[in-house]
Amino acid sequence: xxxxxxxxxxxxxxxxxxxxxxxxxxxxxxxxxxxxxxxxxxxxxxxxxxxxxxxxxxxxxxxxxxxxxxxxxxxxxxxxxxxxxxxxxxxxxxxxxxxxxxxxxxxxxxxxxxxxxxxxxxxxxxxxxxxxxxxxxxxxxxxxxxxxxxxxxxxxxxxxxxxxxxxxxxxxxxxxxxxxxxxxxxxxx
Amino acid sequence: xxxxxxxxxxxxxxxxxxxxxxxxxxxxxxxxxxxxxxxxxxxxxxxxxxxxxxxxxxxxxxxxxxxxxxxxxxxxxxxxxxxxxxxxxxxxxxxxxxxxxxxxxxxxxxxxxxxxxxxxxxxxxxxxxxxxxxxxxxxxxxxxxxxxxxxxxxxxxxxxxxxxxxxxxxxxxxxxxxxxxxxxxxxxxxxxxxxxxxxxxxxxxxxxxxxxxxxxxxxxxxxxxxxxxxxxxxxxxxxxxxxxxxxxxxxxxxxxxxxxxxxxxxxxxxxxxxxxxxxxxxxxxxxxxxxxxxxxxxxxxxxxxxxxxxxxxxxxxxxxxxxxxxxxxxxxxxxxxxxxxxxxxxxxxxxxxxxxxxxxxxxxxxxxxxxxxxxxxxxxxxxxxxxxxxxxxxxxxxxxxxxxxxxxxxxxxxxxxxxxxxxxxxxxxxxxxxxxxxxx
Amino acid sequence: xxxxxxxxxxxxxxxxxxxxxxxxxxxxxxxxxxxxxxxxxxxxxxxxxxxxxxxxxxxxxxxxxxxxxxxxxxxxxxxxxxxxxxxxxxxxxxxxxxxxxxxxxxxxxxxxxxxxxxxxxxxxxxxxxxxxxxxxxxxxxxxxxxxxxxxxxxxxxxxxxxxxxxxxxxxxxxxxxxxxxxxxxxxxxxxxxxxxxxxxxxxxxxxxxxxxxxxxxxxxxxxxxxxxxxxxxxxxxxxxxxxxxxxxxxxxxxxxxxxxxxxxxxxxxxxxxxxxxxxxxxxxxxxxxxxxxxxxxxxxxxxxxxxxxxxxxxxxxxxxxxxxxxxxxxxxxxxxxxxxxxxxxxx
Numbered sequence: 001x002x003x004x005x006x007x008x009x010x011x012x013x014x015x016x017x018x019x020x021x022x023x024x025x026x027x028x029x030x031x032x033x034x035x036x037x038x039x040x041x042x043x044x045x046x047x048x049x050x051x052x053x054x055x056x057x058x059x060x061x062x063x064x065x066x067x068x069x070x071x072x073x074x075x076x077x078x079x080x081x082x083x084x085x086x087x088x089x090x091x092x093x094x095x096x097x098x099x100x101x102x103x104x105x106x107x108x109x110x111x112x113x114x115x116x117x118x119x120x121x122x123x124x125x126x127x128x129x130x131x132x133x134x135x136x137x138x139x140x141x142x143x144x145x146x147x148x149x150x151x152x153x154x155x156x157x158x159x160x161x162x163x164x165x166x167x168x169x170x171x172x173x174x175x176x177x178x179x180x181x182x183x184x185x186x187x188x189x
Numbered sequence: 190x191x192x193x194x195x196x197x198x199x200x201x202x203x204x205x206x207x208x209x210x211x212x213x214x215x216x217x218x219x220x221x222x223x224x225x226x227x228x229x230x231x232x233x234x235x236x237x238x239x240x241x242x243x244x245x246x247x248x249x250x251x252x253x254x255x256x257x258x259x260x261x262x263x264x265x266x267x268x269x270x271x272x273x274x275x276x277x278x279x280x281x282x283x284x285x286x287x288x289x290x291x292x293x294x295x296x297x298x299x300x301x302x303x304x305x306x307x308x309x310x311x312x313x314x315x316x317x318x319x320x321x322x323x324x325x326x327x328x329x330x331x332x333x334x335x336x337x338x339x340x341x342x343x344x345x346x347x348x349x350x351x352x353x354x355x356x357x358x359x360x361x362x363x364x365x366x367x368x369x370x371x372x373x374x375x376x377x378x379x380x381x382x383x384x385x386x387x388x389x390x391x392x393x394x395x396x397x398x399x400x401x402x403x404x405x406x407x408x409x410x411x412x413x414x415x416x417x418x419x420x421x422x423x424x425x426x427x428x429x430x431x432x433x434x435x436x437x438x439x440x441x442x443x444x445x446x447x448x449x450x451x452x453x454x455x456x457x458x459x460x461x462x463x464x465x466x467x468x469x470x471x472x473x474x475x476x477x478x479x480x481x482x483x484x485x486x487x488x489x490x491x492x493x494x495x496x497x498x499x500x501x502x503x504x505x506x507x508x509x510x511x512x513x514x515x516x517x518x519x520x521x522x523x524x525x526x527x528x529x530x531x532x533x534x535x536x537x538x539x540x541x542x543x544x545x546x547x548x549x550x551x552x553x554x555x556x557x558x559x560x561x562x563x564x565x566x567x568x569x570x571x572x573x574x575x576x577x578x579x580x581x582x583x584x585x586x587x588x589x590x591x592x593x594x595x596x597x598x599x600x601x602x603x604x605x606x607x608x609x610x611x612x613x614x615x616x617x618x619x620x621x622x623x624x625x626x627x628x629x
Numbered sequence: 630x631x632x633x634x635x636x637x638x639x640x641x642x643x644x645x646x647x648x649x650x651x652x653x654x655x656x657x658x659x660x661x662x663x664x665x666x667x668x669x670x671x672x673x674x675x676x677x678x679x680x681x682x683x684x685x686x687x688x689x690x691x692x693x694x695x696x697x698x699x700x701x702x703x704x705x706x707x708x709x710x711x712x713x714x715x716x717x718x719x720x721x722x723x724x725x726x727x728x729x730x731x732x733x734x735x736x737x738x739x740x741x742x743x744x745x746x747x748x749x750x751x752x753x754x755x756x757x758x759x760x761x762x763x764x765x766x767x768x769x770x771x772x773x774x775x776x777x778x779x780x781x782x783x784x785x786x787x788x789x790x791x792x793x794x795x796x797x798x799x800x801x802x803x804x805x806x807x808x809x810x811x812x813x814x815x816x817x818x819x820x821x822x823x824x825x826x827x828x829x830x831x832x833x834x835x836x837x838x839x840x841x842x843x844x845x846x847x848x849x850x851x852x853x854x855x856x857x858x859x860x861x862x863x864x865x866x867x868x869x870x871x872x873x874x875x876x877x878x879x880x881x882x883x884x885x886x887x888x889x890x891x892x893x894x895x896x897x898x899x900x901x902x903x904x905x906x907x908x909x910x911x912x913x914x915x916x917x918x919x920x921x922x923x924x925x926x927x928x929x930x931x932x933x934x935x936x937x938x939x940x941x942x943x944x945x946x947x948x949x950x951x952x953x954x955x956x957x958x959x960x961x962x963x964x965x966x967x968x969x970x971x972x973x974x975x976x
Binding site for chain 2: 127128130131160161164173
């Protein structure tokens, strides 16, 4: 399941202590399953997970500070880049706060690997009209594209496509299904 | 003293005037003929007897012509055909029609006819009678090849409908729609065209990728649609007779929402090639592209007004999707829907009276219509999760997609929200209906 | 209040009398003690008003201021000496006579002894009574005299007072009169002017009054007229009301059948889908008194054949029209009438 991968990624993210800057959930809480998952991790996490990570840091294996830092950063980036799906609220294309660090990591990776291409697939939930949703999915993909370009990726690496409501991640007509279907997926080629 | 006299004169003048008026009133009421004003009609559909046609010669198997006519008239929601088992006689020509009998049965109209086979053709002679006026209001012959009995029947339905209602019938029109089947994890999209009653359906395009927004050309010969077969939305035109397809819009980003102009020479399209969903006009012959909207918001779902001068479209420039009307190309768009926070996909009728659209109320999506004369917005469907309204060419009926037990089905309603008629379910989801034009 | 109280007491039952008497006695005792105490505490205050009144009265009655005070005193002295002499003479005489009488009586007493004993006692008693009566009379006479005297003095005093007042009044009046005459003279002057003014005003008032009268007469005439007209109007209205009542009876009858017809036609009319609210078709129909349709004629077309036909179809669909049995009402309203078809609420 994509979701458990995601959760692990988030736990790792927390463990390297980067979560301090993105503890704000607030509005995103209303965003069905996804929102509540994030909130749950935030609540469990915080100090406990952070403490464990610190312990890891202390019992270092004799690497130099620089090496250790580079390794840590690499791991960090790798962990972040495991997240490739970004969720949205109903009828919006606003990138959520908690997605930003991950997207920054992707942008850096793309900047470091100019040959890497990525497809940004925009999706919506089933509510509303198909054509409007097609445009809305497009706008979501474009929002992510802009964010990546601003953070170092080159436009030539990025291709957007909207499927509107045609390719739901989860079938069904529940708040939870809708929340998981309002998304932009990064597909690396 | 003078004043007094004047006063007195005033009194008597008033008295005379009053008397005069009273007498005039009395006289007028006495002379005026009684006028009874009828402002409301019967709430029910029109009773009509479609008498099974007399047959001479071998008829093809399958539905009888009169049964198809009966079903057509029923589907319109405006007629209430009499069960043939309740008929006192089965006339097939004028001399056999006893108006008294039909009046006793409460019938307004009686349709009688004869079918004659001659070679591969079938001829129909049919007559429509007004029971109360005891007059024949229709008497025609029509013919079709033996394997096109349905075409013949729909034609008769159209003629009967028009003779009684004054509006052209739409029973011969075609329906385009997309079906989606999921078998073994594989999804299959099919663009299909059928009779209005769902019969004689034919698949015109099959794809593993989504097919969206079929739109009929005004002559009924072509369809335009969005296909993802190349991995992204691209607009095609498709000539039904030959099966010939053309990629008409394959720009970076979005290529969607095709809508034919009434003259069939251009298409409205939604493109995001300039960074954001905007509406363009594509002249098919020349390939000239004109941008019609320019706004940071989403502008999509363009539709020509009945006169072919202005366009309706969906825009979220006010925060959520709402319907706007651009009276002439290039004019400042004017928002026309205000009834809720979500109003989208305008479909104007052919008379310029109403515009139908998807309307969100509370958590449900319905089809609503707005009266263009007075701005009155009315919800006309009782189902929820309603999508893709498409108006009949005569403006009397509406077809739309809705959810039924988790699958998408098509439903026909009369345009004022009266009778509803669900089309026979195909396998899987049926969606994106497009009501074809009347082809003469 | 007091009388009432007494009455209540007197109507007390006998059995209650002795306690009442006792209580009264007790109260009296208490009151007596209180009075005694009171009079003891202020012994002088009680008689004082009487002294004051005596003082007020005594200096007043001096009848003649002409008599000399000294002279009066001398004569009084003289009279008192005379009286003393006379009294002494009388005293001596009486003693002598008494001696004689005593001797006589003693003689008689001895002679008559017991026979007169009882008579004497009786006589003494009667004499005592007579004396008592005489004394009483004398006291009363004296009191009457003193009263008369006092009244006479009072009257005299009042008369003098009256006289004095009259004199003062006369003087005052004289002055008053003088002043008044002066005033009157002035007033007469003013009055003359005022009268001249009044005459003028009166003339004006008369004129106005005359006008008012005229106006009133006019108004009365008008009122009479309008009364007459009101009456006429009332009569007319009564007549009209009666006519209307007759009419209404027919009309209500007619309206009843109109609404029946309307209902039946509404049910029978199927406006075609092409109908709009602008369309109006009028059909004139002719009926038999039985309600059967004789003729239906489109008198005003909607411009839409389907619409016109739907209206004609509706009109002809009724096998029998509901019509009143009253022949007059039928002839008046239902023999021939027009039906208008104009959809207001389309299906």
